[in-house]
Amino acid sequence: MLSGKRIILGVTGGIAAYKAAFLLRALQKAGAEVRVTMTPAATRFVGTETFSSLSKHEVAVDVFPEKDSATDSWTQHISWAEWADLFVIAPCTANTLSKIANGAADNMLTSTVLAARCPLFICPTMDGEMFESPAVQKNLETVQEFGYHILEPEEGYLASGLEGKGRLPETNLILEKCNTVLSQYRSNGPLAGKKVVVTAGPTREHIDPVRFISNPSSGKMGFAMAKAAQNMGADVTLIHGPVTIEKPEGITTIEIESAQELFEQVQNHSDANVVIMAAAVSDFTPKETHQQKVKKDKADSSIQLKKTPDILSWLGDHKNDGQILIGFAMETENLLENAKDKLERKNADWIVANSLNDDDSGFASDKNKVHLLSKNDSIQIEGLKSEVARQVLSHIFKNS
Incomplete structure (x- = not known):
């Protein structure tokens, strides 16, 4: 403990x-x-x-x-x-x-x-x-x-x-x-007896066995959300991509690599009371994945891409009665406008939005500065990611 x-x-x-x-x-x-x-x-x-x-x-x-x-x-x-x-x-x-x-x-x-x-x-x-x-x-x-x-x-x-x-x-x-x-x-916590699913970290979309499309996500924010939910009494399942940070004790973890694998695991656990989509999911994946390393002298100069599954949209379309869906949005411009649009389009209950342009915010940092939005509410929270996670869930469930 x-x-x-x-x-x-x-x-x-x-x-x-x-x-x-x-x-x-x-x-x-x-x-x-x-x-x-x-x-x-x-x-x-x-x-x-x-x-x-x-x-x-x-x-x-x-x-x-x-x-x-x-x-x-x-x-x-x-x-x-x-x-x-x-x-x-x-x-x-x-x-x-x-x-x-x-x-x-x-x-x-x-x-x-x-x-x-x-x-x-x-x-x-x-x-x-x-x-x-x-x-x-x-x-x-x-x-x-x-x-x-x-x-x-x-x-x-x-x-x-x-x-x-x-x-x-x-x-x-x-x-x-x-x-x-x-x-x-x-x-006695606000999430006692609740099942919570958290996604975290990046996905990798392989071009061949040694090359892939990905992003710099460290998984720190998603892991902090999982730990905060656990501290509030939840039974937490953490589905995460390739990360190097230590896994939290007492939390069930499932490792995935691609967006498709993440989608399948989220579908398997979509009966949760709360779903927190903190993973940085690749929007595109190569149309063709080569089974052997592609040699430079034989490679094409372009890669054909296709869209990955929109996991948050799927969750919004298949939301259970009483289920709370929390999405994340990382932007480089028009943060609040894009976050509000995402909230509506994905049928999410809350969006946690942060900008890559802010200091002490975004990938790999131990700190974060976020806007927490719902259809009727909006607050700004900043600090260590562990504290941001606690405040986000405390605000959502009105229990500090």
Whole structure:
């Protein structure tokens, strides 16, 4: 469950802060990418360099970081909140718990809590008498009413020298709780119980065994859509062309090469509740495919082409009741006009349109800038492709 997940680890100012370094390593070993945010008090127990070295990311402490910081934007708490699949605060002191319960935003950690769109999991850790105090117990009730998840501390020998309930639970228990929280989030997601088919990557139309017509699609956007659908609870089938990026875990994948092969697989899975056509499908294929390599001195100077199947049109013509059809459009000019026309002609419910002329958009980039259109709605979304995918599906299904 943690493999491929993006996790924010919040560390607050208690003696158990040193244990967060071991938790960070355990999360990484489980396959997660981890970023760390610390309260200023936490840095008195463990230096930021420890966590930045382990996480390979700069540690976020202040809302207004130093000017020479690699990430000097005061909006970093927003971008991190959009990035994360899970926010874990371990250890969480009584002070930070109180701030969370009352909506304070006086440092990067508490600000990111308020901006978070993902599940929040808190490990309250403090002296036993503090944990049992009426104020702390009331704050625990409050954050649970917010929908935040709590793993209660363990009993044992505390930093004060006393015995009591306040110790940070063992790392394996925290990992188990992380899995449980993510599982619950997925099972209650807007796509829970839905079958979703996503197409991704390029197609190849062979001229002969060593030459083909294709495009530069990396498959990153389609893979991001598949992962976002999975995180929202869907049973996802990903049909993709030749790509070099890593396949997402827990998702059924089907490899294809040509537009015809893609068409056949889409037809086989056209009973899905949602179909997301993110693949960059070749519009033309050679009329003749040679079985042997064509030698240069024997080759014609032109290649006769024929149109490939219009898969999105076929889906629009054969749409099931209640089925949602999401198409993609990449343009070099007249983006919105062409996207609206495609929406109508293909009988799609939504079109995700982006321009090759925009910076940080299009083929191979990790980022994207898109317009999401329906017959009655239009919004612009930009950011990492993973976040764009999440926002696209969240907007479509009205659940963030």
